[in-house]
Amino acid sequence: MMTVAVVAALAALALITQIGVVAIERAHPAQGERIEVAGASLHVVELGSRDAAGPPVVMIHGASSNLEAMRQPLGEMLAENHRVILIDRPGHGWSPRAREQDSTPAIQGQMIDAALEKMAIKRAIFVVHSWSGALGVRMALDYPSRVAGLVMLAPVAYPWPGGVGWYNKLVSTPVIGPLLAATITLPLGCLLAAPGARGVFLPQTMPENYVGHTATLLLLRPREFLANARDLVTLKEAVRQQAPRYGEIRAPTVVITGDKDKTVSTDIHSRPFSKTVPGAKLIVLEGVGHMVQNAAPALVVSEIDAMIAEIAHKTAATSARRQND
Incomplete structure:
Protein backbone atom coordinates (compact mmCIF):
# COMPACT_ATOMS: atom_id res chain seq x y z
CA MET A 1 0.00 0.00 0.00
CA MET A 2 2.84 2.37 0.90
CA THR A 3 4.56 1.66 -2.43
CA VAL A 4 1.39 2.47 -4.34
CA ALA A 5 1.04 5.75 -2.45
CA VAL A 6 4.65 6.74 -3.16
CA VAL A 7 4.31 5.93 -6.86
CA ALA A 8 1.08 7.91 -7.04
CA ALA A 9 2.70 10.89 -5.30
CA LEU A 10 5.68 10.83 -7.66
CA ALA A 11 3.37 10.59 -10.66
CA ALA A 12 1.40 13.59 -9.43
CA LEU A 13 4.59 15.60 -8.87
CA ALA A 14 5.85 14.65 -12.33
CA LEU A 15 2.60 15.89 -13.86
CA ILE A 16 2.79 19.12 -11.86
CA THR A 17 6.38 19.56 -13.05
CA GLN A 18 5.46 19.13 -16.71
CA ILE A 19 2.60 21.60 -16.38
CA GLY A 20 4.96 23.99 -14.60
CA VAL A 21 7.58 23.69 -17.35
CA VAL A 22 5.01 24.65 -19.98
CA ALA A 23 3.87 27.63 -17.93
CA ILE A 24 7.41 28.86 -17.22
CA GLU A 25 8.49 28.55 -20.85
CA ARG A 26 5.42 30.45 -22.03
CA ALA A 27 6.13 33.20 -19.52
CA HIS A 28 9.79 33.44 -20.54
CA PRO A 29 10.14 32.59 -24.26
CA ALA A 30 13.42 32.73 -26.18
CA GLN A 31 14.29 36.30 -27.19
CA GLY A 32 17.09 35.79 -29.70
CA GLU A 33 18.44 33.50 -32.39
CA ARG A 34 19.79 29.97 -32.18
CA ILE A 35 23.24 29.06 -33.45
CA GLU A 36 23.92 25.39 -34.01
CA VAL A 37 27.34 24.11 -32.94
CA ALA A 38 28.68 20.65 -32.19
CA GLY A 39 26.97 19.50 -29.01
CA ALA A 40 24.59 22.40 -28.45
CA SER A 41 22.15 24.92 -29.87
CA LEU A 42 23.21 28.26 -28.43
CA HIS A 43 20.64 30.97 -27.77
CA VAL A 44 22.12 34.40 -28.48
CA VAL A 45 20.60 37.85 -27.98
CA GLU A 46 22.18 40.91 -29.57
CA LEU A 47 21.82 44.45 -28.27
CA GLY A 48 23.15 47.73 -29.60
CA SER A 49 24.42 48.57 -33.06
CA ARG A 50 26.47 46.16 -35.15
CA ASP A 51 28.31 49.20 -36.47
CA ALA A 52 29.43 50.37 -33.03
CA ALA A 53 33.12 51.21 -32.79
CA GLY A 54 35.49 48.79 -31.12
CA PRO A 55 35.22 45.07 -30.51
CA PRO A 56 31.82 43.61 -29.52
CA VAL A 57 31.16 42.84 -25.87
CA VAL A 58 30.28 39.19 -25.20
CA MET A 59 28.53 38.65 -21.86
CA ILE A 60 28.31 35.22 -20.21
CA HIS A 61 26.30 34.46 -17.07
CA GLY A 62 27.23 32.25 -14.13
CA ALA A 63 25.56 29.22 -12.56
CA SER A 64 21.85 28.94 -11.77
CA SER A 65 20.93 31.69 -14.22
CA ASN A 66 20.73 32.67 -17.87
CA LEU A 67 21.58 35.56 -20.16
CA GLU A 68 18.90 37.81 -18.63
CA ALA A 69 21.05 38.09 -15.50
CA MET A 70 23.65 39.91 -17.63
CA ARG A 71 21.19 41.97 -19.65
CA GLN A 72 19.71 43.94 -16.74
CA PRO A 73 21.06 46.53 -16.15
CA LEU A 74 24.63 46.04 -17.39
CA GLY A 75 24.01 44.75 -20.91
CA GLU A 76 21.45 47.42 -21.69
CA MET A 77 23.80 50.14 -20.44
CA LEU A 78 26.65 48.83 -22.59
CA ALA A 79 24.37 48.62 -25.63
CA GLU A 80 24.09 52.42 -25.69
CA ASN A 81 27.59 52.58 -27.21
CA HIS A 82 28.62 49.00 -28.05
CA ARG A 83 27.49 45.90 -29.85
CA VAL A 84 26.55 43.50 -27.05
CA ILE A 85 26.15 39.74 -27.40
CA LEU A 86 24.41 37.84 -24.61
CA ILE A 87 24.77 34.06 -24.60
CA ASP A 88 22.89 31.38 -22.70
CA ARG A 89 25.60 28.94 -21.71
CA PRO A 90 25.18 25.38 -23.06
CA GLY A 91 22.47 23.68 -20.99
CA HIS A 92 21.06 26.94 -19.61
CA GLY A 93 18.21 29.23 -20.55
CA TRP A 94 17.27 28.44 -24.14
CA SER A 95 20.58 26.74 -25.05
CA PRO A 96 20.03 22.97 -24.81
CA ARG A 97 23.15 20.82 -24.92
CA ALA A 98 23.22 17.30 -26.27
CA ARG A 99 25.09 15.74 -23.36
CA GLU A 100 24.71 16.55 -19.67
CA GLN A 101 28.39 15.72 -19.13
CA ASP A 102 29.51 18.61 -21.35
CA SER A 103 29.87 20.68 -18.23
CA THR A 104 33.43 22.00 -18.13
CA PRO A 105 34.71 25.45 -19.09
CA ALA A 106 36.89 23.84 -21.78
CA ILE A 107 33.97 22.15 -23.55
CA GLN A 108 31.58 25.07 -23.20
CA GLY A 109 34.30 27.45 -24.32
CA GLN A 110 34.76 25.41 -27.47
CA MET A 111 31.02 25.66 -28.21
CA ILE A 112 30.93 29.41 -27.64
CA ASP A 113 34.03 29.94 -29.76
CA ALA A 114 32.39 28.00 -32.60
CA ALA A 115 29.23 30.12 -32.31
CA LEU A 116 31.20 33.36 -32.47
CA GLU A 117 33.04 32.09 -35.52
CA LYS A 118 29.69 31.45 -37.22
CA MET A 119 28.68 35.01 -36.31
CA ALA A 120 31.89 36.31 -37.95
CA ILE A 121 33.07 37.81 -34.64
CA LYS A 122 36.84 37.57 -34.72
CA ARG A 123 37.68 39.38 -31.47
CA ALA A 124 35.57 40.46 -28.53
CA ILE A 125 35.69 41.75 -24.98
CA PHE A 126 34.44 38.97 -22.71
CA VAL A 127 32.48 39.99 -19.60
CA VAL A 128 32.03 36.95 -17.37
CA HIS A 129 30.38 36.47 -13.99
CA SER A 130 30.94 33.92 -11.21
CA TRP A 131 31.08 30.34 -12.68
CA SER A 132 31.91 31.84 -16.03
CA GLY A 133 35.05 33.41 -14.64
CA ALA A 134 36.57 29.96 -15.16
CA LEU A 135 35.07 29.89 -18.65
CA GLY A 136 36.43 33.30 -19.59
CA VAL A 137 39.98 32.48 -18.55
CA ARG A 138 39.79 29.12 -20.33
CA MET A 139 38.81 30.90 -23.54
CA ALA A 140 41.66 33.39 -23.08
CA LEU A 141 44.01 30.39 -22.81
CA ASP A 142 42.56 28.23 -25.59
CA TYR A 143 41.45 30.95 -28.04
CA PRO A 144 43.72 33.95 -27.39
CA SER A 145 43.04 35.47 -30.80
CA ARG A 146 39.31 35.58 -29.98
CA VAL A 147 39.67 37.31 -26.60
CA ALA A 148 40.56 40.98 -27.04
CA GLY A 149 40.00 41.64 -23.35
CA LEU A 150 38.65 39.97 -20.23
CA VAL A 151 36.43 41.60 -17.60
CA MET A 152 35.77 39.23 -14.72
CA LEU A 153 32.99 39.91 -12.22
CA ALA A 154 33.20 38.01 -8.90
CA PRO A 155 34.90 35.16 -10.77
CA VAL A 156 35.62 31.56 -9.87
CA ALA A 157 39.23 30.79 -10.76
CA TYR A 158 40.72 28.33 -8.25
CA PRO A 159 39.77 25.26 -6.20
CA TRP A 160 38.07 26.11 -2.91
CA PRO A 161 37.62 24.32 0.42
CA GLY A 162 34.51 22.20 0.67
CA GLY A 163 31.98 21.34 -2.02
CA VAL A 164 29.07 22.91 -3.87
CA GLY A 165 26.03 21.88 -1.82
CA TRP A 166 24.73 18.41 -1.05
CA TYR A 167 21.72 18.80 -3.35
CA ASN A 168 23.92 19.36 -6.40
CA LYS A 169 25.78 16.14 -5.68
CA LEU A 170 22.51 14.32 -5.11
CA VAL A 171 20.97 15.61 -8.34
CA SER A 172 24.12 14.57 -10.21
CA THR A 173 23.64 10.96 -9.05
CA PRO A 174 22.40 8.56 -11.77
CA VAL A 175 18.72 7.55 -11.52
CA ILE A 176 18.11 9.47 -8.27
CA GLY A 177 19.04 12.83 -9.79
CA PRO A 178 16.74 12.63 -12.84
CA LEU A 179 13.92 11.33 -10.62
CA LEU A 180 14.23 14.28 -8.25
CA ALA A 181 14.54 16.75 -11.13
CA ALA A 182 11.39 15.37 -12.75
CA THR A 183 9.29 15.49 -9.57
CA ILE A 184 10.11 17.73 -6.61
CA THR A 185 12.65 20.25 -7.97
CA LEU A 186 10.18 22.56 -9.68
CA PRO A 187 7.44 22.66 -7.01
CA LEU A 188 9.99 23.12 -4.22
CA GLY A 189 12.16 25.47 -6.25
CA CYS A 190 9.28 27.84 -6.92
CA LEU A 191 9.05 28.38 -3.16
CA LEU A 192 12.80 28.79 -2.64
CA ALA A 193 13.85 30.77 -5.74
CA ALA A 194 13.28 34.26 -4.34
CA PRO A 195 14.88 33.61 -0.90
CA GLY A 196 17.85 31.96 -2.63
CA ALA A 197 18.33 34.90 -4.98
CA ARG A 198 18.10 37.36 -2.09
CA GLY A 199 20.91 35.50 -0.35
CA VAL A 200 23.21 35.85 -3.35
CA PHE A 201 22.64 39.62 -3.44
CA LEU A 202 23.53 40.23 0.21
CA PRO A 203 24.49 42.66 1.62
CA GLN A 204 22.80 44.49 -1.28
CA THR A 205 19.02 44.34 -1.69
CA MET A 206 17.70 42.23 -4.53
CA PRO A 207 15.96 44.35 -7.22
CA GLU A 208 12.19 44.19 -7.18
CA ASN A 209 10.82 41.17 -9.08
CA TYR A 210 14.34 40.09 -10.00
CA VAL A 211 13.31 36.44 -10.30
CA GLY A 212 10.59 37.31 -12.79
CA HIS A 213 12.59 39.86 -14.79
CA THR A 214 15.55 37.50 -15.22
CA ALA A 215 13.55 34.33 -16.03
CA THR A 216 15.24 32.59 -13.09
CA LEU A 217 12.54 29.92 -12.92
CA LEU A 218 13.79 28.46 -16.22
CA LEU A 219 16.44 26.85 -14.01
CA LEU A 220 13.81 24.59 -12.45
CA ARG A 221 13.11 22.70 -15.67
CA PRO A 222 14.51 19.18 -15.24
CA ARG A 223 17.02 19.25 -18.10
CA GLU A 224 18.45 22.61 -17.01
CA PHE A 225 18.53 21.76 -13.32
CA LEU A 226 20.51 18.61 -14.09
CA ALA A 227 22.91 20.50 -16.36
CA ASN A 228 23.45 23.22 -13.76
CA ALA A 229 24.20 20.67 -11.03
CA ARG A 230 26.66 18.91 -13.30
CA ASP A 231 28.39 22.23 -14.07
CA LEU A 232 28.82 22.88 -10.37
CA VAL A 233 30.08 19.47 -9.27
CA THR A 234 32.72 19.33 -12.02
CA ALA A 251 44.68 39.61 -22.91
CA PRO A 252 44.05 42.84 -20.98
CA THR A 253 42.29 41.71 -17.81
CA VAL A 254 40.22 43.50 -15.17
CA VAL A 255 38.82 41.73 -12.12
CA ILE A 256 35.99 43.42 -10.22
CA THR A 257 34.78 41.84 -6.99
CA GLY A 258 33.20 42.70 -3.65
CA ASP A 259 34.78 42.31 -0.24
CA LYS A 260 31.47 40.99 1.18
CA ASP A 261 30.99 38.23 -1.39
CA LYS A 262 29.89 35.09 0.48
CA THR A 263 29.31 33.06 -2.69
CA VAL A 264 32.76 33.29 -4.35
CA SER A 265 35.56 34.29 -2.00
CA THR A 266 37.60 37.28 -3.15
CA ASP A 267 40.64 36.04 -1.22
CA ILE A 268 40.53 32.55 -2.77
CA HIS A 269 39.82 33.61 -6.35
CA SER A 270 40.17 37.27 -7.39
CA ARG A 271 43.24 38.29 -5.40
CA PRO A 272 45.54 35.41 -6.37
CA PHE A 273 44.29 35.44 -9.97
CA SER A 274 45.05 39.14 -10.43
CA LYS A 275 48.57 38.57 -9.07
CA THR A 276 49.16 35.69 -11.49
CA VAL A 277 47.97 37.23 -14.76
CA PRO A 278 50.49 39.72 -16.17
CA GLY A 279 49.16 43.28 -15.97
CA ALA A 280 45.79 42.32 -14.51
CA LYS A 281 43.89 45.06 -12.68
CA LEU A 282 42.00 44.22 -9.49
CA ILE A 283 39.14 46.33 -8.14
CA VAL A 284 37.69 45.30 -4.76
CA LEU A 285 34.44 47.10 -3.97
CA GLU A 286 33.87 47.82 -0.30
CA GLY A 287 30.62 46.52 1.12
CA VAL A 288 29.60 44.74 -2.10
CA GLY A 289 28.48 41.13 -2.42
CA HIS A 290 28.37 38.68 -5.31
CA MET A 291 26.17 40.53 -7.82
CA VAL A 292 28.74 43.07 -8.95
CA GLN A 293 26.96 43.81 -12.23
CA ASN A 294 23.91 44.99 -10.30
CA ALA A 295 25.73 46.73 -7.47
CA ALA A 296 28.11 48.82 -9.60
CA PRO A 297 27.09 48.70 -13.28
CA ALA A 298 28.39 52.19 -14.07
CA LEU A 299 31.85 51.24 -12.79
CA VAL A 300 31.86 48.07 -14.89
CA VAL A 301 30.85 50.03 -17.99
CA SER A 302 33.60 52.56 -17.28
CA GLU A 303 36.24 49.83 -17.04
CA ILE A 304 35.03 48.22 -20.29
CA ASP A 305 35.10 51.58 -22.06
CA ALA A 306 38.63 52.21 -20.77
CA MET A 307 39.76 48.79 -21.95
CA ILE A 308 38.33 49.30 -25.43
CA ALA A 309 39.96 52.74 -25.65
CA GLU A 310 43.32 51.31 -24.63
CA ILE A 311 43.03 48.52 -27.19
CA ALA A 312 42.22 51.10 -29.89
CA HIS A 313 45.21 53.21 -28.83
CA LYS A 314 47.61 50.26 -28.98
CA THR A 315 46.22 49.15 -32.32
CA ALA A 316 46.68 52.62 -33.79
CA ALA A 317 50.22 52.87 -32.41
CA THR A 318 51.14 49.47 -33.88
CA SER A 319 49.69 50.44 -37.25
CA ALA A 320 51.65 53.71 -37.22
CA ARG A 321 54.91 51.91 -36.47
CA ARG A 322 54.37 49.49 -39.31
CA GLN A 323 53.74 52.34 -41.74
CA ASN A 324 56.95 54.03 -40.65
CA ASP A 325 59.06 50.89 -40.98
Missing part, protein backbone atom coordinates in the same frame (compact mmCIF):
# COMPACT_ATOMS: atom_id res chain seq x y z
CA LEU A 235 33.95 22.92 -11.72
CA LYS A 236 36.42 22.43 -8.86
CA GLU A 237 38.47 19.84 -10.72
CA ALA A 238 38.27 21.90 -13.91
CA VAL A 239 39.83 24.99 -12.30
CA ARG A 240 42.39 22.81 -10.55
CA GLN A 241 43.58 21.60 -13.95
CA GLN A 242 43.65 24.98 -15.69
CA ALA A 243 44.96 27.20 -12.87
CA PRO A 244 48.66 26.43 -13.53
CA ARG A 245 48.29 28.06 -16.97
CA TYR A 246 46.95 31.44 -15.84
CA GLY A 247 50.32 33.09 -16.21
CA GLU A 248 50.05 32.50 -19.96
CA ILE A 249 47.13 34.94 -20.35
CA ARG A 250 48.08 38.00 -22.38
